[in-house]
Amino acid sequence: MIEAVGLRKVYGKKVAVHDLSFTVRPGIVTGFLGPNGSGKSTTMRMVLGLDRPTAGHVLVDGRPFVRHHAPLSAVGALLDAKAVHTGRSARKHLQAMAATAGIPRKRVEEVIDLVGLGEVAGKRAGGFSLGMGQRLGIASALLGDPATVMFDEPVNGLDPDGILWIRNLMKDLAAEGRAVFVSSHLMSEMALTAQHLVVIGRGRLIADESVQSFVDRVQPRGVVVRTPQVAELTELVRAAGGTLRPIGDGSFDVREMTAERIGDAAAARGVALHELTTVKASLEEAFMELTAGAVEYQARSGGPSGPGAAPSVPPAQAAVADARPVRQEVSR
Numbered sequence: 428m429i430e431a432v433g434l435r436k437v438y439g440k441k442v443a444v445h446d447l448s449f450t451v452r453p454g455i456v457t458g459f460l461g462p463n464g465s466g467k468s469t470t471m472r473m474v475l476g477l478d479r480p481t482a483g484h485v486l487v488d489g490r491p492f493v494r495h496h497a498p499l500s501a502v503g504a505l506l507d508a509k510a511v512h513t514g515r516s517a518r519k520h521l522q523a524m525a526a527t528a529g530i531p532r533k534r535v536e537e538v539i540d541l542v543g544l545g546e547v548a549g550k551r552a553g554g555f556s557l558g559m560g561q562r563l564g565i566a567s568a569l570l571g572d573p574a575t576v577m578f579d580e581p582v583n584g585l586d587p588d589g590i591l592w593i594r595n596l597m598k599d600l601a602a603e604g605r606a607v608f609v610s611s612h613l614m615s616e617m618a619l620t621a622q623h624l625v626v627i628g629r630g631r632l633i634a635d636e637s638v639q640s641f642v643d644r645v646q647p648r649g650v651v652v653r654t655p656q657v658a659e660l661t662e663l664v665r666a667a668g669g670t671l672r673p674i675g676d677g678s679f680d681v682r683e684m685t686a687e688r689i690g691d692a693a694a695a696r697g698v699a700l701h702e703l704t705t706v707k708a709s710l711e712e713a714f715m716e717l718t719a720g721a722v723e724y725q726a727r728s729g730g731p732s733g734p735g736a737a738p739s740v741p742p743a744q745a746a747v748a749d750a751r752p753v754r755q756e757v758s759r
Contacts, residue, residue: 428606433483436469443469444630451608456601458621459610462722466630467610499528499571505578508564513553517563538566557584575606594620614711628721645708645716650686653678653702663692
């Protein structure tokens with residue numbers, strides 16, 4: 428378990444992390460999200476004692492990480508998969524780590540098999556592809572059979588099969604009772620993997636809650652309605668002050684009305700509904716909307732500029748305005 432209390436980190440005049448408190452509990456996957464420059468990497472480094480907090484503290488299972496007698500058994504971390512001796516083979520790299528930490532050599536073979544590097548374990552790590560390097564970094568993180576696991580962008584360079592593997596691996600580690608703390612910019616993966624989120628922006632805490640409650644902070648995107656009685660649906664929606672537009676396959680996107688209001692109005696008028704689905708925001712949409720004010724690095728649009736140009740629209744608003752409603756459910 429990781430407990431951060433009042434973490435603050437200042438570099439010169441730059442406040443990288445400001446009064447940050449959160450807990451990463453065992454038994455679940457906790458996603459660590461934030462825009463670039465939000466302080467995620469600095470926070471993870473403070474967990475591992477690589478950076479000293481300006482104020483506050485962070486504990487791993489009740490004590491600072493540097494005070495653990497078997498640190499690789501306390502926390503296994505993947506922060507930089509390239510942090511290996513490129514002249515060594517994958518097996519030699521892991522054996523050196525194991526010897527330093529007093530870990531049995533048989534554990535090296537176990538993690539090599541676990542991450543799928545058996546056929547290339549004897550090859551120099553410097554010749555590995557990005558995906559193979561990620562697998563070696565994950566093997567290094569798991570070498571000490573740690574109670575807490577921290578991954579920073581673990582799917583980097585992995586193919587679809589590898590992404591599915593690491594997704595299931597993180598879930599399995601949590602199911603074994605470990606605390607799993609993973610930082611990623613891939614919202615689709617976090618929606619499928621994490622149960623809880625810690626979201627920061629400009630070094631400050633934005634959210635510390637379940638994935639579902641985070642998404643529920645954002646208003647539903649509309650209601651998808653399908654009926655053979657199009658004229659009647661159009662009439663009842665407009666009479667209630669709502670709007671609707673066709674979205675294909677005989678369905679309509681209805682705004683300004685809840686599913687309950689539409690259903691009640693349709694029942695009162697005898698209108699048959701073949702579908703009535705509230706469209707919730709995706710995790711990506713919720714993240715974009717709720718962190719819009721905390722984006723430190725923002726590129727300008729590549730479109731035309733000048734007096735005749737169309738006004739720019741913030742990315743989160745553009746995604747909401749232009750996106751065709753998608754019927755989806757965020758994985759819990």
